[in-house]
Amino acid sequence: MTEQLILADDLSGASEAAAQFLLRTTRIQVNCSPQPQPQPAADTRVLCIDLDTRHEPQPAVTGQVRTALASAGCPQHVLVKVDSLLRGTPEHLVRAVREALTPPGSLAPAAVVCPATPALGRTVVDGVVRVAGRPLHETDLWHAEHRTPPRSAAEALPGLDVVDVPLDLVRGPRNRLVAVLHDAARAGRTCFCDAEVDADLDALVAAAAELPGAVLVGAGGLAAAAARALPPDAQERSVCRDTAASAPRVLVVAGSAAPSLASEVAELAAAGADLVELTVADLLAGSARLPDLGATAPVTVVRPAAAPVDPSVSTRLVAALAEAVAPAAPPTAALVLTGGETARAVLDRLGVRSLRPVHADAGAVTALADDGRTVVTRPGSFGHGAALADIVTTLTHPPHQEPS
CATH class of the missing domain: 3.40.980.20 (Four-carbon acid sugar kinase, nucleotide binding domain)
Known part of the structure; x- marks a missing residue:
């Protein structure tokens, strides 16, 4: 069984998210499409699938998600990789994954969303994505997009019922954070969480682990936090890590x-x-x-x-x-x-x-x-x-x- 499934909205993001796990395991595969692919090796621990859905409408995203999940079997954990600047349509992915993972008559799993990647100066404070401390909507980083950058958590995920999870909750007692995430899921709401440093993302991953089936949604920072929570390969498994040979061109x-x-x-x-x-x-x-x-x-x-x-x-x-x-x-x-x-x-x-x-x-x-x-x-x-x-x-x- 694959321990960690990553669904990504584009290929560079898929590779970035998958590579966060290299310090824990080398048993990683990135599939370039959700369509039938070569089966991952039996000992693959991390499987990442590029959906190529960044600019697709909801029906297409839903179809790609269902195809990917059908090919992935029953992974222990699911992480959805979206752009750290929230370009594209992350709301379509959140909706599609929650629906696909919800058995008939059951409540949808919790969705814990945080696009922060502190190592790149990308944070979330008061529900606003910031780049080097500057609100995203005040930058020109969306110059090639079809719509304007979001000014709030609600604008980041249009059409979804979004609840802000501020820093004081993220950094407070874990049982309180788990309760907030649980209550939001029961009400059908999506949690958009603040994070400024890696420890904040670690806290979100730890809290989500206490909620059965919870889905993490974020960028490279959240993927790195999920990787830190993954037990490393056994020490006795000593392998020589493959590297690329010197390229003549x-x-x-x-x-x-x-x-x-x-x-x-x-x-x-x-x-x-x-x-x-x-x-x-x-x-x-x-x-x-x-x-x-x-x-x-x-x-x-x-x-x-x-x-x-x-x-x-x-x-x-x-x-x-x-x-x-x-x-x-x-x-x-x-x-x-x-x-x-x-x-x-x-x-x-x-x-x-x-x-x-x-x-x-x-x-x-x-x-x-x-x-x-x-x-x-x-x-x-x-x-x-x-x-x-x-x-x-x-x-x-x-x-x-x-x-x-």
């Missing part, structure tokens, strides 16, 4: 619209990487072509040419980018894919069905794909000036890994 596909990505690409270009920019018009027309990567520098970066982001064509643009990139990607090249939609589209086009995370650093997850290639996924908004350059350096000069 690296293909970076910078498909995210995150503003910080431009400076990261500039750093790579300054270090000698070839930069290939494909115009939006050519991509959408299906006429974009990549050069022969055998004739380019060992590190090649592909991205849509800079242009104002039009949310109405973003999904088509990502699919077109994948169509252009996949035929040119050498099987021996390591792939670095920024943005969950970009990662999913490229791997789908290449026929990759599952990933096994082997290393994680600041949201960037290195994994071995089922076709043998090395893949690094990273949420677009997690970057800084040298982040992509650091990833490429690690791929081309991997550190020696000792047995664990």
Whole structure:
């Protein structure tokens, strides 16, 4: 039986959440779709499934959730991975998972929602998501979204009956917190919880563990807290952790619209990487072509040419980018894919069905794909000036890994 099932709304988030468990176990598998996949190994402890539902309507989300749960069997714990900035439609996932896990005539399980990831400066205080202390709705981090950023817990999960769980409850006696979560579940309400530090997230995970069937909903921070609560693999199970071999060629596909990505690409270009920019018009027309990567520098970066982001064509643009990139990607090249939609589209086009995370650093997850290639996924908004350059350096000069 899988101990921890993670359902994620995009692929970079799926890898990020799954990789939080690497310090506890290496028996982790990420499936790139809820559709029938290669069965995880019998000893898999953590199974993560990408639903690819960030911008899907409720009926599609419900269908994907039910398909994923049917393929996952009966996991001991369920965590729903959503964006730490609450982009997309997390309310659809919360509703779909609770409904799918509710037997006829029974009460829905408790839903404990907290998108805080303190390590990235993303917190929740008074029901408001904050980035480096600044309310989310005062930032420009939703510039590529179809709607405006939420100003409150109720706006974060529209259509659901939401109750705020403030810091004093999270940090108070556990029995009091458990009672609040239990009472909310009985009333059909969803708890949106404050958290500023990792200890707050640990308290939420511990309280949820006392409620049968409770579902955790959050970002990388809550996944890390769930991982800290998982017993580690037995010490006698000494294995040599798999690592990616030194990559002779690296293909970076910078498909995210995150503003910080431009400076990261500039750093790579300054270090000698070839930069290939494909115009939006050519991509959408299906006429974009990549050069022969055998004739380019060992590190090649592909991205849509800079242009104002039009949310109405973003999904088509990502699919077109994948169509252009996949035929040119050498099987021996390591792939670095920024943005969950970009990662999913490229791997789908290449026929990759599952990933096994082997290393994680600041949201960037290195994994071995089922076709043998090395893949690094990273949420677009997690970057800084040298982040992509650091990833490429690690791929081309991997550190020696000792047995664990």
